[in-house]
Amino acid sequence: MLTQLSIQNLRNLSEASLEISEGLSVFTGLNGAGKTSALDAVHVLGTGKSFTTSQLSKVIRNDQPGLQVVGRMKYGGAESVIGISRLRTGGGETRLSGAPVKALSELARELPLVLLNADSLNALREGPEARRRLIDQLVFHVEHSFISLWQRYHHALKQRNMLLRRARAGDDPAWLSELASLGEQVHQARERVTTLLSEELFNVLLAMDLTFPSLSLDLRSGWQEGEALLGALKANGQSDRQRGFTQVGPHRGDLRCLIEGRPAHDVLSRGQMKVLMSAMRVAQGRVLADVTGRTPVFLLDDVAAELDGENARAVFSVLAASRVQVLATMVSLGNVSEWADFGRITVFHVEQGVITKTNSMA
DSSP, rough: OOOEEEEEEETTEEEEEEOOOEEEEEEEEESSSHHHHHHHHHHHHHSSSSSSSGGGGGGBBBTEEEEEEEEEEEEEEEEEEEEEEEEESOEEEEEEEEOOEEETTTHHHHSSSSSSSTTTTGHHHHHHHHHHHHHHHHHHHHHHHHHHHHHHHHHHHHHHHHHHHTTTTSSSHHHHHHHHHHHHHHHOOOOHHHHHHHHHHHHEEEEEEEOOOOEEEEEESSSSSTTTTHHHHHHTTTHHHHHHOOOSSSOOOOOEEEEEEEEHHHHHHHHHHHHHHHHHHHHHHHHHHHEEESOEEEESSSSSHSSSSHHHHHHHHHHHTTTOOEEESSSSSHHHHOOOOSSOOOEEEEEEEEEEEEEEEE
16 A cells, blocks of 8 residues: 655645545645645556656656656555656656665556546447457456567557558568467456456446346457457458558457447446446456556545445445555545545545645545
8 A cells, every 4th residue: 555655846746745544535625726736646656657648758847947747656565665756857756765766567566547537438338449458457467468468469560561661571480470479468468457346346346236137248359359460460461452551350359348238338328337337447456466466556536426326335335345555636625534434534625736634534
């Protein structure tokens, strides 16, 4: 769990040093006060990236040369520290317990996170790319070899597409076989984790007292079902050369959520889709914890405003029952203390970039 958080010059937060307790920590305040920035700081620690912008330099406070975020974690009896600094002019440092971090994947394994915000709750509606990202994020945590496999596949794919754009007469058989082999392995890893996610999703929906008729998760490989990827690549060779890119493979895969055999977004309302996606994110966190032994920190950015009262209550209740650490933003505390038994609720008020601890309820 995250026990301490220090922030300097991230958006409108000039400087903050917080003790983070187990259970639920709520950041309250008006829109624009800096609540989301506090959660974004934690997201930077766990991913090296902001969830509000694609360029980390854009979250540096105005007129400041750089930002710094430091977090202290404790899992069992072991403690660790992540420190990240970025300069507006470029460069910076990322360290884990004093040692330089070579890959951002090290951060994700040290501080696993599950984010629920307006964007992530719409992932099921956004299209195949967002849904592939959804399952790949979980596969990365569950199967440690996946990131290397994924990188090798996309490197091979990039090289083949480059050759296709140069209008080469044909594929090198060895190169094509490697691409097919890596692609099959990517899909198989997704299949294994989709099975785990599907099982846990039903448990979460049951705990939330939610029912969706004949719900199922349907993982599409990105090529014709029942056909080997190598055969699909060969069959599409001429078309690929004409178009200049590879049209089949796991980069064209999809994770569809079906209701009675139909895509959920064709059946459910926008609100129902958000509830279903909330349940899926909770299920992701449970799978991650079960397989890795490390429970993720849940970041909920204004989720209470995205869902109606009963469904917001259901989400907070299932998280409390899971005994996970939750950091959430809300305009006001409201009756969240009545929604679930988190054991401890710590409240921070954010106003004009200043974070003040107001109370703690055990």
